Structure formats: C-alpha cells, structure tokens
Amino acid sequence: MFPANPILLLGLIVVSYLVLRFLYKSSALHRINKWWRWIEDRCHVHQFYKVPQFNEHMQENQLYRKVSVYLNSLASVEDSDFANLFSGNKSNEINVVLDPDQTVIDTFLSARVHWTNEKSASDGSRALVLKIRRNDKRRILRPYLQHIHTVFDEMEQRRKEVKLYINAETDPERNGRWRSVPFSHPATIDAVAMEADLKTKVKSDLESFLKSKQYYHRLGRVWKRSYLLYGPSGTGKSSFVAGMAKFLCYDVYDINLSNVVDDSDLKMLLLQTTNKSLIVIEDLDRYLAEKSMAVSLSGILNFMDGIFSCCGEERVMVFTMNVKDQIDPTVLRPGRIDVHVHFPLCDFSAFKNISQ
Numbered sequence: 037m038f039p040a041n042p043i044l045l046l047g048l049i050v051v052s053y054l055v056l057r058f059l060y061k062s063s064a065l066h067r068i069n070k071w072w073r074w075i076e077d078r079c080h081v082h083q084f085y086k087v088p089q090f091n092e093h094m095q096e097n098q099l100y101r102k103v104s105v106y107l108n109s110l111a112s113v114e115d116s117d118f119a120n121l122f123s124g125n126k127s128n129e130i131n132v133v134l135d136p137d138q139t140v141i142d143t144f145l146s147a148r149v150h151w152t153n154e155k156s157a158s159d160g161s162r163a164l165v166l167k168i169r170r171n172d173k174r175r176i177l178r179p180y181l182q183h184i185h186t187v188f189d190e191m192e193q194r195r196k197e198v199k200l201y202i203n204a205e206t207d208p209e210r211n212g213r214w215r216s217v218p219f220s221h222p223a224t225i226d227a228v229a230m231e232a233d234l235k236t237k238v239k240s241d242l243e244s245f246l247k248s249k250q251y252y253h254r255l256g257r258v259w260k261r262s263y264l265l266y267g268p269s270g271t272g273k274s275s276f277v278a279g280m281a282k283f284l285c286y287d288v289y290d291i292n293l294s295n296v297v298d299d300s301d302l303k304m305l306l307l308q309t310t311n312k313s314l315i316v317i318e319d320l321d322r323y324l325a326e327k328s329m330a331v332s333l334s335g336i337l338n339f340m341d342g343i344f345s346c347c348g349e350e351r352v353m354v355f356t357m358n359v360k361d362q363i364d365p366t367v368l369r370p371g372r373i374d375v376h377v378h379f380p381l382c383d384f385s386a387f388k389n390i391s392q
C-alpha cells in the first residue's frame with residue numbers, strides 16, 4: 037500500500053504535512069465544519085422562539101437579560117465572527133458580548149440549539165431568537181430554559197459583592213436594624229491552616245449543601261445547615277467563617293448578642309436576614325455562661341431551629357465557641373448543629389503553613 041521507495045515515502049509524508057498545515061492555518065477545517073452544520077441544519081424542521089428585550093409596556097424582559105448573560109458566558113461566543121470586548125466590574129475581568137445578527141451555538145442534552153442576536157431596524161430594540169429542532173423541542177425546551185435560569189443565578193451569586201451586616205446599633209430606637217459594609221476580609225478557606233482531610237470534608241459539605249435544594253425540599257426540611265467551630269482563642273475560627281462566606285459568596289450577618297434586647301428582638305433580626313446568607317454568632321459559650329442574659333436559652337434554641345428560623349432558605353448558620361463541654365446538650369443536638377469542626381492549637385506543620 038505504501039510506496040516501497042523511501043524517497044517517495046518521505047515525499048508523501050512531507051506533502052501530507054503541508055496539506056494539513058494549510059488546512060489548519062487557513063481555518064479551512066473550521067469552515068468545512070460550519071458548512072457541514074449548515075447543510076445538516078437545512079435537513080431538519082426548526083421551531084423559533086423570540087425573547088424580546090422589552091415587553092409591550094416597554095419594561096425590560098428579565099428573561100432577555102438572563103439569556104443574554106448566559107450566552108455571553110459561553111465559550112462558543114468566541115467562535116462567532118464578531119463579538120465585542122468590554123471590561124467587567126472586577127479588575128482583569130473581560131466580557132465577550134455577541135454583536136447584533138451574530139449566531140451562537142449551544143449544546144444541551146446532546147441537542148444543538150442556535151441563538152441569534154437580532155436588532156429591530158425600526159426602534160433599535162433587540163431580541164434573542166432561539167432556533168431549536170422540532171424533534172428536540174419537547175425533550176429539551178423546558179429543561180434548557182431551567183438550565184439557563186440556574187446558570188444565571190449561579191453567575192449572579194459569584195459576581196455580587198459580599199456584604200457584612202452587623203447589629204452594632206445600641207440606640208434603642210434603632211436597635212435590631214442591620215448595618216452593612218463591604219466584606220473585605222482577606223481570609224479564604226484555603227489560607228486557614230487546619231488538617232487537610234477536615235478542610236476537604238468541610239468544603240465538600242458546603243458544596244453539596246449548595247446543590248441540595250431538591251433534596252431538602254423532598255424531605256420537607258428547610259434548606260439550611262449549621263456549623264459549630266470550636267477551639268481555643270486565636271486558632272482561626274473567625275478567619276474560617278470569613279473563608280466560608282467567600283467560598284459560598286453569601287452575605288454575612290454577624291449577630292452581636294450584647295446588642296440584642298430580648299428574644300423577640302433576636303427573632304426580628306433573623307427575620308430581617310436574606311436568603312443565601314451566612315448567619316454568625318461568635319463566642320456563644322461565653323454568652324450562655326453569663327448570668328444576666330437578655331436573650332433566654334429558649335430564645336437561642338428557637339433561633340437555631342424554631343419555626344421562625346424556617347422563614348427563608350439557603351442559609352448557613354455558624355456558631356463559634358472556645359469549649360463545648362459545658363454546653364447544654366439541647367443546643368448541640370443534630371438539626372441545631374449539623375457539623376462540628378474542631379480548631380486545636382497550632383501544631384508545628386500548621387504553624388509552618390501560617391508563617392509561610
């Protein structure tokens with residue numbers, strides 16, 4: 037099959053290499069692939085769905101915004117012939133935005149869909165037009181739109197600036213009102229020195245919590261999880277809380293129990309927190325040991341697991357303590373505390389990690 041003459045064989049290899057190099061350099065393979073897809077598309081009946089930028093009352097269509105953010109995040113946007121480059125909100129962030137009349141291809145559950153960015157010649161308004169094969173429509177349309185919603189929500193969550201809310205106000209008139217500041221704590225979970233296995237376990241526990249909405253709903257449970265971080269002072273508990281908030285991209289509500297007037301004030305504070313938040317009470321053991329607590333033990337128990345703690349979802353509660361041995365076991369029972377994380381005094385390897 038191959039020429040016996042070595043010179044001919046060498047010539048054949050060189051020519052094949054040059055042909056392949058030419059095809060690759062001239063984007064001919066890319067073009068052939070495009071033409072093939074074009075021919076293939078002509079062989080199917082399609083259905084079109086328009087997502088206009090504005091409704092008939094000229095209000096912005098939220099779905100348009102979601103689809104547009106979703107499409108601009110796809111790697112295939114970069115394959116379109118024209119795309120615009122914009123700087124993003126964060127430094128080093130560059131956004132690729134589809135130009136009018138450009139088409140981007142997406143794949144979902146092995147079906148290919150096309151989105152075209154249309155601009156109306158009459159009023160300049162835009163619309164995104166979804167082209168989907170009629171055969172795939174029933175199977176993928178709804179799950180695909182749901183997928184776009186989910187991806188959009190995740191992206192928004194990652195992009196938003198995390199805030200720290202504090203109930204620091206001692207003025208009785210204003211007590212119970214949250215004050216917010218940008219949360220700029222430099223700690224990350226990775227930067228906290230602790231046993232590697234334990235860190236991995238906590239990270240994967242947080243990750244699976246984020247994905248467990250259906251699981252909690254199926255069991256009829258509120259989508260929340262509580263952590264107890266305990267160990268001597270100065271062992272990294274507060275830093276770990278900051279790392280958790282950053283990892284989850286949740287706002288932090290730091291409850292200072294000294295500024296809480298009574299049980300119902302604590303209730304109000306909780307009711308005024310938002311979903312997707314991390315609610316922290318530091319040094320709970322010290323507070324529970326105080327003789328003259330403004331908030332009763334039952335107030336604390338209800339805060340952790342009572343009926344009003346269920347108003348809202350996707351919340352993580354974190355309590356820190358120096359020691360948990362003297363604590364009333366009802367405070368620590370499962371449901372009130374789901375995960376216990378011990379922060380021992382630094383050993384030599386942890387010390388090395390911190391001081392690096």
Ligand SMILES: Nc1ncnc2c1ncn2[C@@H]1O[C@H](COP(=O)(O)OP(=O)(O)OP(=O)(O)O)[C@@H](O)[C@H]1O
Nearest residue numbers: 227228229230268269270271272273274275276390
């Ligand atoms: N394991 C650790 N990993 C990284 N940094 C640590 C660690 N332990 C302590 N530090 C550093 O020591 C300082 C105190 O840590 P942090 O406030 O997180 O401790 P804490 O356990 O919350 O203390 P307290 O109980 O007194 O509030 C911080 O600057 C933190 O960066």
